[in-house]
Amino acid sequence: GNTPAAEGDNPALTLKIGSSQPEAQPNFYCGMKLLKERIEAQNLGLTIDMFPNSQLGPDAERFASVQTGDIDIDLQGGSAMSTAFPQIGVLDAAYAFNDVDHFFTWIDRNGKDFFTEFNTATDTTIVDAWYFGMRTFTATKPIRKPADLAGLKVRFPNTPQFLANAKALGADAVAIAVEELYLALQQGVAQGQENPVVATHAQKFDEILKVASLTDHQVGAHYVVVSDKTLDKMSRPQKDALFKAIHDIRAENRKCVDDETGKVLDGWRGDSARTVVEIDQVDRAAFISKAEAFFNTHFTGENLELYKSIRASA
Amino acid sequence: MTAEPVDSPDAPPRPPEPEPPWREPRILRAWAAAELGIACLAVATIFLSVLWQVISRYVPALNWQGVSELANYSLIVLTFIMVGYLIGNNGHIVIQIIDYAVKGRALTVVKVISAACTAVICALMVWEAWELILAYPDRRTAALEIPLWILYTLPLAGFLSGAVRAIVRIFLAGRPDGFFDAAEAR
Amino acid sequence: MILELWMVGVAIIVLLLLRVPVGLAFIGPCLWYALADGNSSGFALKTTFDGLNSFPLLAVPLFILVGVMANRLGVADRLYDFCLAVLGRIRGNLAYVNIGTAVGFSWMSGSALADVAGLGKIEVPHMVKAGYPYRFAAGLTASSSLISPVMPPSIPAVIYAATATVSTGALFAASIIPALLMAAGLCVYVFLWTARRPDVTSVPFDRTRLRSTAIATIGPAFVPVILLGGILSGTFTPTEAASVAVLLMVVLGLLYRTLTFRVMIQSLRETAVITGGIGLILGSAALLGLILTRAHVSRDVAELVTSVSTEPWIFMIMVNVVLLILGTVVDATAAILVLVPVLLPVAVGLGVDPVYFGVVMIMNLMIGLLTPPVGSVLFVTASVTGRPVEEVFHGIIPFLVPLVAVLVLVTALPGFVLWLPHLLGF
Numbered sequence: 001g002n003t004p005a006a007e008g009d010n011p012a013l014t015l016k017i018g019s020s021q022p023e024a025q026p027n028f029y030c031g032m033k034l035l036k037e038r039i040e041a042q043n044l045g046l047t048i049d050m051f052p053n054s055q056l057g058p059d060a061e062r063f064a065s066v067q068t069g070d071i072d073i074d075l076q077g078g079s080a081m082s083t084a085f086p087q088i089g090v091l092d093a094a095y096a097f098n099d100v101d102h103f104f105t106w107i108d109r110n111g112k113d114f115f116t117e118f119n120t121a122t123d124t125t126i127v128d129a130w131y132f133g134m135r136t137f138t139a140t141k142p143i144r145k146p147a148d149l150a151g152l153k154v155r156f157p158n159t160p161q162f163l164a165n166a167k168a169l170g171a172d173a174v175a176i177a178v179e180e181l182y183l184a185l186q187q188g189v190a191q192g193q194e195n196p197v198v199a200t201h202a203q204k205f206d207e208i209l210k211v212a213s214l215t216d217h218q219v220g221a222h223y224v225v226v227s228d229k230t231l232d233k234m235s236r237p238q239k240d241a242l243f244k245a246i247h248d249i250r251a252e253n254r255k256c257v258d259d260e261t262g263k264v265l266d267g268w269r270g271d272s273a274r275t276v277v278e279i280d281q282v283d284r285a286a287f288i289s290k291a292e293a294f295f296n297t298h299f300t301g302e303n304l305e306l307y308k309s310i311r312a313s314a
Numbered sequence: 315m316t317a318e319p320v321d322s323p324d325a326p327p328r329p330p331e332p333e334p335p336w337r338e339p340r341i342l343r344a345w346a347a348a349e350l351g352i353a354c355l356a357v358a359t360i361f362l363s364v365l366w367q368v369i370s371r372y373v374p375a376l377n378w379q380g381v382s383e384l385a386n387y388s389l390i391v392l393t394f395i396m397v398g399y400l401i402g403n404n405g406h407i408v409i410q411i412i413d414y415a416v417k418g419r420a421l422t423v424v425k426v427i428s429a430a431c432t433a434v435i436c437a438l439m440v441w442e443a444w445e446l447i448l449a450y451p452d453r454r455t456a457a458l459e460i461p462l463w464i465l466y467t468l469p470l471a472g473f474l475s476g477a478v479r480a481i482v483r484i485f486l487a488g489r490p491d492g493f494f495d496a497a498e499a500r
Numbered sequence: 501m502i503l504e505l506w507m508v509g510v511a512i513i514v515l516l517l518l519r520v521p522v523g524l525a526f527i528g529p530c531l532w533y534a535l536a537d538g539n540s541s542g543f544a545l546k547t548t549f550d551g552l553n554s555f556p557l558l559a560v561p562l563f564i565l566v567g568v569m570a571n572r573l574g575v576a577d578r579l580y581d582f583c584l585a586v587l588g589r590i591r592g593n594l595a596y597v598n599i600g601t602a603v604g605f606s607w608m609s610g611s612a613l614a615d616v617a618g619l620g621k622i623e624v625p626h627m628v629k630a631g632y633p634y635r636f637a638a639g640l641t642a643s644s645s646l647i648s649p650v651m652p653p654s655i656p657a658v659i660y661a662a663t664a665t666v667s668t669g670a671l672f673a674a675s676i677i678p679a680l681l682m683a684a685g686l687c688v689y690v691f692l693w694t695a696r697r698p699d700v701t702s703v704p705f706d707r708t709r710l711r712s713t714a715i716a717t718i719g720p721a722f723v724p725v726i727l728l729g730g731i732l733s734g735t736f737t738p739t740e741a742a743s744v745a746v747l748l749m750v751v752l753g754l755l756y757r758t759l760t761f762r763v764m765i766q767s768l769r770e771t772a773v774i775t776g777g778i779g780l781i782l783g784s785a786a787l788l789g790l791i792l793t794r795a796h797v798s799r800d801v802a803e804l805v806t807s808v809s810t811e812p813w814i815f816m817i818m819v820n821v822v823l824l825i826l827g828t829v830v831d832a833t834a835a836i837l838v839l840v841p842v843l844l845p846v847a848v849g850l851g852v853d854p855v856y857f858g859v860v861m862i863m864n865l866m867i868g869l870l871t872p873p874v875g876s877v878l879f880v881t882a883s884v885t886g887r888p889v890e891e892v893f894h895g896i897i898p899f900l901v902p903l904v905a906v907l908v909l910v911t912a913l914p915g916f917v918l919w920l921p922h923l924l925g926f
């Protein structure tokens with residue numbers, strides 16, 4: 001909440017920014033925190049109040065609060081926002097994008113129109129996307145081809161798009177609340193999970209799961225989404241500064257994620273108790289064609305059109 | 315306490331009871347029976363859904379992604395639908411320290427203020443429920459795709475019931491509180 | 501309308517003193533504050549609603565149902581008969597039977613009230629008839645019932661684990677030794693007491709009775725075995741274990757032919773009513789918690805605490821003193837929900853293990869159930885035995901000594917708490 005007090009042209013505003021990521025994650029120290037430093041340094045009357053680590057609630061509920069203006073800015077994955085705008089879930093489809101460059105090229109080319117439609121449906125504005133890392137499997141055994149997933153209970157987040165991804169890849173998905181996941185992995189209720197390398201390491205799932213398979217089956221991205229109720233209170237210079245800072249941070253953040261991912265992976269590679277199935281040891285062509293065949297019948301209407309246009313741009 | 319709403323039924327030495335405990339009019343009793351019925355159904359749903367989740371892990375054919383959501387929303391339904399019932403039956407967890415300090419007519423005044431505050435808070439929550447119903451016409455739950463506005467009608471009903479029963483309690487403040495025993499709930 | 505956070509605190513206390521239900525006393529001032537702070541209308545209800553949307557919390561109604569059914573299906577009575585038969589020859593055996601039954605029942609029940617309400621009706625009159633003073637019998641029954649919410653399954657542990665996002669299984673494992681220490685502490689007190697009271701009679705030992713009652717408790721004995729075994733072997737998660745426990749109760753009820761449609765319905769009703777009361781507190785405390793989080797209260801508390809000392813053991817002493825005092829007046833569920841988001845980050849910052857912190861916090865707040873002015877176990881003991889609250893509390897006072905001694909021991913030696921979870925690999 002804000003009490004707009006006129007201070008020249010720039011009202012004094014405190015913006016609450018939320019995220020699910022803990023402070024040890026690149027999206028905090030190379031994202032949210034950079035944003036705070038840069039915005040506040042400009043003396044535009046803006047203060048950024050940071051709430052990492054799901055302090056303001058789980059993803060879907062935080063996004064609903066962005067819609068009502070109770071949270072000003074949030075870092076959100078696509079699937080949590082897909083209940084308000086289904087097409088954004090399509091961007092989370094497994095192997096919709098071949099790699100992270102494909103993703104950002106698509107965003108830069110089509111993002112403007114796409115995010116305008118999103119804005120009309122949700123009363124929130126996506127300013128840009130920050131990289132979160134490629135989602136890959138960590139499990140009790142290596143996953144090189146779709147058949148390796150058979151009979152392996154893999155935990156996927158409990159949203160329709162993620163569960164569709166499980167089907168598309170041929171995995172036997174188990175739904176387990178994130179609060180119980182560590183224990184469930186430890187006790188063998190699930191034998192694998194999928195997350196970006198940095199997140200897997202931060203949440204200590206790699207303490208239990210010793211085999212990482214770099215399937216890179218989904219571009220993990222966090223959209224920086226701002227409440228329109230907040231934008232309405234801001235002056236033009238404030239908005240420009242905020243948008244510019246978010247765009248500028250994208251590249252730095254990506255480098256940060258890549259560096260941290262490399263660091264974690266090198267640690268795993270150097271550990272004799274672990275196996276890392278490198279990306280060129282994965283039969284990505286088999287995964288991609290399997291996923292494509294699935295989604296071409298799974299999606300319908302506008303979602304299918306969007307999916308096909310993304311694949312066509314690959 | 316962690317479990318029972320009979321928080322302090324006999325905390326203060328009770329005064330002799332001059333009047334028999336008041337019985338709610340038939341319409342409120344029927345309303346309460348409906349609320350308790352829905353809540354029991356919710357408990358049964360939680361049990362069966364969570365059990366289903368266990369079983370479906372071993373019988374993949376039974377795998378259904380809506381099951382944990384069904385259980386979660388049942389707990390929400392149960393909590394909100396019982397708000398009015400518990401106010402009407404003196405069954406909410408209440409801290410009765412003041413009963414040691416004030417007696418007789420002063421206690422009646424306290425009970426009037428208490429019931430009035432309860433009614434106001436419930437009424438505010440009815441208003442909030444109505445605002446949420448208007449705010450999210452399209453939002454749906456992730457797995458079962460239940461429109462959220464439908465789910466928000468349950469707190470609306472529960473707090474409305476709570477407001478009505480709190481107003482009734484304003485007029486009953488002079489009578490001794492009936493003893494509420496969860497084991498005998500009906 | 502400018503509203504400071506401290507005014508919310510004052511308003512909550514005033515409403516609580518006025519006997520407004522705890523959940524609503526949280527909601528009212530928070531709703532007012534949220535609106536004054538410029539949030540959307542609907543903020544308070546949405547946060548309360550979302551606060552209940554948590555899979556681990558589903559264990560709360562399920563473990564309540566287990567405890568309710570264990571009482572109604574006669575499982576508690578079977579445990580009592582068995583303990584009576586086993587402890588036949590010992591002097592003061594009824595007192596040990598009381599503790600033994602509490603330990604047995606604690607493996608099925610997650611709250612103290614199920615224990616007092618069910619067993620108090622049998623045990624206290626039985627002990628009084630055998631020559632024990634009423635105060636001793638009532639005090640012991642009330643005190644031993646605290647083993648239930650500490651021993652797994654434990655409803656406070658489920659709530660703590662969900663709020664602190666620590667593993668429920670680890671908290672369950674960590675609670676076993678403290679719960680057994682509580683039983684041991686009470687036994688020591690009983691031993692010292694009976695040594696000076698040669699007049700209390702013992703029920704004579706009877707071998708055939710031992711065999712028949714042992715057979716009658718085979719079924720209930722499977723409950724903890726299946727629960728812990730299932731959790732440790734990875735067959736199900738602790739939350740899911742709660743539903744399996746209900747299923748076991750249904751099976752036992754069918755075996756003993758005590759499960760009728762009426763018993764089932766009445767068990768569901770009792771569970772619904774109890775869960776409804778706790779649920780409103782769970783949701784409303786999430787609202788209060790979010791408001792405290794948004795105001796960075798935990799950071800301020802951390803600064804305050806670390807300005808006094810950065811030694812973890814000094815912090816733990818402060819926590820114990822504050823919780824014992826708060827426990828006399830505050831509802832335990834509400835205390836866990838409100839204090840965990842504020843105190844846990846401070847504790848973790850000082851290097852205190854969150855699982856150990858949870859066990860200490862739960863033991864503290866459970867002792868508060870015995871003390872006036874607000875103590876539900878105290879009131880229910882008085883209620884089921886039909887004597888004044890004052891008399892029960894007089895009986896409880898001496899038992900506070902062993903209970904607080906065990907609390908001090910557990911606080912001073914985190915190893916007692918953490919040894920088992922580490923051994924089991926949590």
Ligand code: NA
Pocket residue numbers: 605606607608609610611647648649650651652653654
């Ligand atoms: Na227990």
Ligand code: NA
Pocket residue numbers: 827828829830867868869870871872873874875876
């Ligand atoms: Na107390």
